[in-house]
Amino acid sequence: MKIRHIPVLAAFFLSAFQISAQQAGCPDRLAVNYDPEAIVNDGSCRYNPANIAPLGSLNLDAEISETSGLIFRDNMFWTHNDNTDINLYALDTLYGKVIRPYPLTGLTNTDWEEITQDENYIYIGDFGNNSGNRTDLKVYRVARQSIPGNTLQFDSICFSYPEQVDFDSESYDSDFDCEAFIVSGDSLYLFTKCWASNTTTLYSVPKSPGTWDAKMRSSLNVNGLITGAVYIGEKRVIVLTGYSEKLKPFLYMLYDFTGTGFFDGNKRKIDLLLPYHQVEAITTTSGTRFFITNEAFSYEPLIKNRQKIHLVDLRSFLGDYLGLSVPVPDNLNSFIISPNPTNEYILVQSLPELIPADYFLINISGQIVKSGELESDSSVVNLSDLSSGIYFLRIGTEKRHAYKIVKE
Incomplete structure (x- = not known):
């Protein structure tokens, strides 16, 4: 043969x-x-601490003081409250003003915490569970073409967590709360808000109507409480919002993963320079520019933060991975300063091995007007308290790195 x-x-x-x-x-x-x-x-990438400031923030109307979910659709933002309000609010993208509310008649808002979408449906997560005692967790699936419309077309996806056996936990002490989810393929993927462990657990649920046991996939230690999610499927990027128990907000980026192994790729936490803002939701219009909302929060007389929408640009963190023409620090270009000229902030990116480093901001008279320490390879320096003019940023004590900064 x-x-x-x-x-x-x-x-x-x-x-x-x-x-x-x-x-x-x-x-x-x-x-x-x-x-x-x-x-x-192999998911082993490690990063220095980093932070980012919004490029801009706008106050939102009083009727959405408890904004809790956010999507971008038909050139508008869409949000909802997490109280008993059954309206979906369309917002203009220029000023964040409510264009009009759309009542979702027939739905009940026990605790709407998140909204996501695919080609045919909008999914509203009625799964807020601060006390850990709910037995009626569900996602409403609403046909996109029925908003706006005279007759709302919707059904329900009900689910439970098989691992939960105790429904008598104290408030804010359960690991079965949830405020973030995405849709991909034939499933919904939930990122739990774990009050007890400060982790998040990934669960999947079929996106078809019915009653389901949520399937636990994996867990990730985020050292905080996850409150929102946005997914860019074709780029394999997820950005989560959250905050610490001391209300220090952050973003958690997941990218360069395979399939639905969302925790198997790169995992990077970015602190948001928005102290005491209870960030609740996130969406994107471009894959690098992200919009984040926070609900109103007050602890008078010390803290009183209104509901707002914020714009952050993650190009400096995701641009290289996305194949954009974004400069990355290297041995020939040790520090990158952007934006320049600037109005309020500059982002100083550097090689990790050069951190920490002292910095000095010097005016044209040779006076040091601001100084501090760069604690991260992506550090934000606030210039909002400086007058317009030309400054020189000197990094390190050996005077090897100096950069001209224009404050507008």
Whole structure:
């Protein structure tokens, strides 16, 4: 008998060997353990602490003081409250003003905490569970074409957590609260808000009407409470919002994962320079510019923050991964300053090994008008208290790095 398939078999085994031989590691140039030889992302990337300030913020109307979910659709933002209000509010994107409310007649708002969408439906998560005692968790599935319309077309996706056996926990002490989810393929993916452990657990539920047991996928230690999510499927990017128990808000970026292994790729936490803002929701219009809402929060007489919408640009964190023409610090360009000229803030990016570093801001008279320490390889320096003019940013004490800054 002649053996005719030896070349085919040889090619198959060679291909399999080449795939298995691909080096696993951290392929993200922004990570402290970046491996330029890595082909396969094994989820091991580690990052220095980083923070970001909004490019701008707008007050929202009083009728959406408890804004809790946010999507971008038909060139408008859409949000809802997390109280008994059954309206979906359309907002203009220029000023954040309510264009009009759309009552979702027939739905009940026990605790609407999130909204997401696919090509055919809008999904509203009625799964807020601060006390951990709800047995009526559900997601409303609303046909997109019925908003606006005279007759709302909707059904319900009911679910429970099989791991939950105790429904008598104290308020704000349960790991079965949820305020964030996305839709992908045939399923909804929930990111729990874990009051007890400060982690988040990923659950999946079919996106079809019915009653389901949520399937636990994996968990991630976020050291905080997750409150919102946005998913850019074609780019394999998820950005979560959250805050610490001391109401220090943050973003948590998940990217360069495979399939629905959302916690298996890069995981990076970015602090938001919005102290005591209870951030609740996030959406994007471009994949790099993200809009975040916070509900009203007061602790008088010390704190009184109105409901707002904020714009943040994550190009400096995601641009390299997304293949955009974004400069990345390297040995020839150790520090990158942006934006420049600026109105309020500058972002100072650097090689991780150069951090921490002292900085000095010097006016044209040679006086040091501001100084401090860069604690992260992506540090924000607030210039809002300085007059317009030309300044020089000196980094380090050896005077090797100096940059001209224009404050408008």
